[in-house]
Amino acid sequence: MTWISMLIKFCSATEMNSSSALFVTPNSMLYEPVQQTAIWGDFSVNGFLNPPSPFILEVDGKLSNQSEDSSHGMGGILDGYNQDDSKQGEKVSRRLAQNREAARKSRIRKKAYVQQLENSKIRLLQLEQELERAKQQGQFMGGGIEVSHLGYSRNRKPGIEAFEVDHGHWVEEQNRQTTELRNALKSHSGEIELRILVDSCMSHYFNLFHMKATAAKADAFYIMSGMWKSQAERFFLWIGGFRPSELLKILIPRLETLTEQQQVEAGNLKQSCHQAEDALSQGMEKLQQILASTISAGELGEGNYLPQMGAAMEKLEALVRVLNQADHLRQETLQQLARILTTRQAARALLALGEYFERLRALSSLWCSNTNESA
C-alpha cells in the first residue's frame, strides 16, 4: 500500500474537527492533524494560512504532547494494517519523530528571533532618546552635537539629566535677556525699565548658581568638569565655571565714563577678586593633594585597595563645598560690580557679558561643524 492510500484511510478513520487541517507537501512528510496551527511569520490575524515552501508546521506546546499520544494512536491504527505496511509504519514513525524535532527546533528559533526583536526595539528607543537629547543640546549650544556627550550619557547620575534640560532653558532665557538689553539700550529706555532688566538678569545668573549647587550634590565631578558647557566655554573653565577675575578684565575696560570714585572701587574689586580667586585655587590644589595621597596610600601595586577607596570617597565630599565656594565668588563679583555701576552702566556690562557667552557658544558650534565635516 502506498503512503497516499494510507493517508486517505487515516483521514476517514480519525475524527477531524472543523478547525484542524492536514497538509501534504511534495517531499512526502506526513503531518498530524492539529487544532491550532501557528507558522511564524506566515499567519495573518484572521488565521488564513499561506504555506511557503518548504513548509514547516508548528505544533504548539500542549499539542506536542497530544501529538505524541496521537502518534501512538496512529501506531494503533497502523497496527491494523498488514505486514507489508509495518515497514511503512516504521518509516512513518521516523518521519513523525523528525517532524516533531523540526517543529521543536522551529519553536526555539522563533523564540530567539522574537527575543532579538525585543532587544533591538529597546536599543532603538535608547538611541532615539540619546539623539533627541543631543539635538536639544546642539540647539542650545549653537548646533554642535558632541560625541563625547553621547558617551557620557550612559553613566549619568540621576538629577544630571534634569539639570541639562534646565540649563538648556536657562541659555535660551539668557539669549532672550541679552537681546532685550540690546534693544532697550538702543532705544534709550528709561532708568526704571533698565533697572528691571538689570535686576532680572542678575537673578537669572543667581538661578544658575542655585541649579549648579543642586546638581553638584548629585554629581560633583560632572559640575567640576563643566560637562554641560560648550567646548569653548570649557576651555576657560575654573572650578566648574567662568573665572570671576576674567569677567572683570573683560567688562571693566569697556565701561565708558567711569567716575574717579568708580575707577577706584573697580580697581579694588579687581584686586580683591583676584586674591580670593587665588586663595580658592590653592584650596583646590590642597584638595587634589589630599586626594592623591589618600588614593596612593599603602603599597601601590599590592592589588587590594578597598580601604583607600573608602577614604577617598570621604575626601570627595569636600569637592561640593569647593564648587559652591567658587559659585559664591562668581555671585559676589557680579553683585559688587552692579553695586559700583549706575543702572545704565550695569545694563551695558550685562549685555557685554551675555554676548560674550553667546560668542563662545557660537565658536563651539562652528568648531563642531568644522570637525564633523573634516571627519
Add this chain to the structure above:
Amino acid sequence: MDKVMRLASENGLVIFSKSSCCLCYTVNILFSELGVSPYVHELDQDPEGKDIEKALIKMGCSAPVPAVFIGGKLVGSTNEVMSLHLSGNLMPLLKPYYSFN
C-alpha cells in the same frame, strides 16, 4: 562656649580650622596674602574639638570650620569672609593686625 571665647579674645585674629579642610586652607592663604598671621586652632588636634564645633554652630557660624574671629567677634565662615573682602570691608577690619616684616 568658654574655650572659644577665651581663645577669640586672647588672640586678635583666630581661625578655628581642621588640618584636612581645604576651605580652612583657603581662608588661611587669603589672610597671609593680605599680610596678617591669624592664630589657627586645629579642631582635629583638640580633644574638645567636637564640643567646639557644636558651640560654633550654635553661635550662628554657617559652617563649623573655618570659623573666623576678628577682635573677639565672630565674623563667620568662608562665605562671610569672601563677601567682606569683595565688598572692601575686610581690609579695614584687619588693619590693627598687620604684621610688619
